[in-house]
Amino acid sequence: MDYALDSIFDPDKKRWSVSIVGEVDIFNSADMKKSLTELINQKNTDMVLDCKYLDYIDSTALGALVGVLKHVKSYGGSIYLRNVKPSLSKLFKITNLDKVFLMEGEDDNGSK
Amino acid sequence: MAVNNVEQDCIQLSLPLNAAYVSAARLTASSVANRMGFSTDEIEDIKAAVSEACTFVIRKAPANASENFLIQFHMSGDIMTVNIQARGELRQEADEMSLIMIKALMNQLTIEIENDETVLYMTKSHTKSLFI
Numbered sequence: 125m126d127y128a129l130d131s132i133f134d135p136d137k138k139r140w141s142v143s144i145v146g147e148v149d150i151f152n153s154a155d156m157k158k159s160l161t162e163l164i165n166q167k168n169t170d171m172v173l174d175c176k177y178l179d180y181i182d183s184t185a186l187g188a189l190v191g192v193l194k195h196v197k198s199y200g201g202s203i204y205l206r207n208v209k210p211s212l213s214k215l216f217k218i219t220n221l222d223k224v225f226l227m228e229g230e231d232d233n234g235s236k
Numbered sequence: 237m238a239v240n241n242v243e244q245d246c247i248q249l250s251l252p253l254n255a256a257y258v259s260a261a262r263l264t265a266s267s268v269a270n271r272m273g274f275s276t277d278e279i280e281d282i283k284a285a286v287s288e289a290c291t292f293v294i295r296k297a298p299a300n301a302s303e304n305f306l307i308q309f310h311m312s313g314d315i316m317t318v319n320i321q322a323r324g325e326l327r328q329e330a331d332e333m334s335l336i337m338i339k340a341l342m343n344q345l346t347i348e349i350e351n352d353e354t355v356l357y358m359t360k361s362h363t364k365s366l367f368i
Contacts (some may be wrong), residue, residue, distance in 0.1 A: 147262075149293045151255040174254035180262070182287050183333040184295075218340040219333060 148185035157188035296326035
């Protein structure tokens with residue numbers, strides 16, 4: 125099982141909106157980091173990661189996201205994680221990364 | 237589905253030290269845990285812990301290592317024990333994220349390093365039995 129990124133730039137909110145689909149682990153986390161970094165290199169804006177269809181994320185993928193977040197924070201931006209499944213939000217909590225990323229639920233529109 | 241035929245069984249998986257096959261370990265872990273009657277949440281915990289153990293072994297393996305590593309799933313009543321055995325002395329660092337996750341997800345994690353071999357032992361038991 126692999127993963128896919130579906131990205132679009134939202135010109136109204138001036139930020140990247142990216143849907144992560146599938147499973148991200150040691151096999152493809154570096155690829156995910158590269159793809160997300162390319163996006164923020166194109167436009168230095170906030171990024172919303174929709175995890176509704178994200179089935180699994182491992183420690184290397186969490187590390188990759190932290191790497192991207194560092195880059196985003198370097199220009200004063202933020203990363204929002206939306207619709208993270210309970211089994212995966214548990215992994216963010218265990219690693220204390222729920223305090224590092226801005227976690228949003230199903231009903232939030234990310235306008236905060 | 238009947239689960240009374242898995243009392244003392246063992247399933248063994250031999251995988252190359254290649255990140256491409258960690259998903260195979262997750263699928264097997266998920267299937268075995270499901271057959272043992274673990275809850276959906278517990279199955280996710282076991283799946284993630286097994287995945288992290290494989291990631292640990294693959295990341296720590298010496299660059300020239302070519303031997304497969306072994307994963308054994310021991311089923312004993314309500315308890316699943318997973319042994320992950322790899323060649324080499326795989327030393328852990330203090331803040332190893334994989335191991336922090338395994339410790340939080342499983343009931344127990346022990347690592348033994350001996351005779352150029354590292355074995356990670358981890359166990360998980362049904363929590364639901366506490367409530368019946």
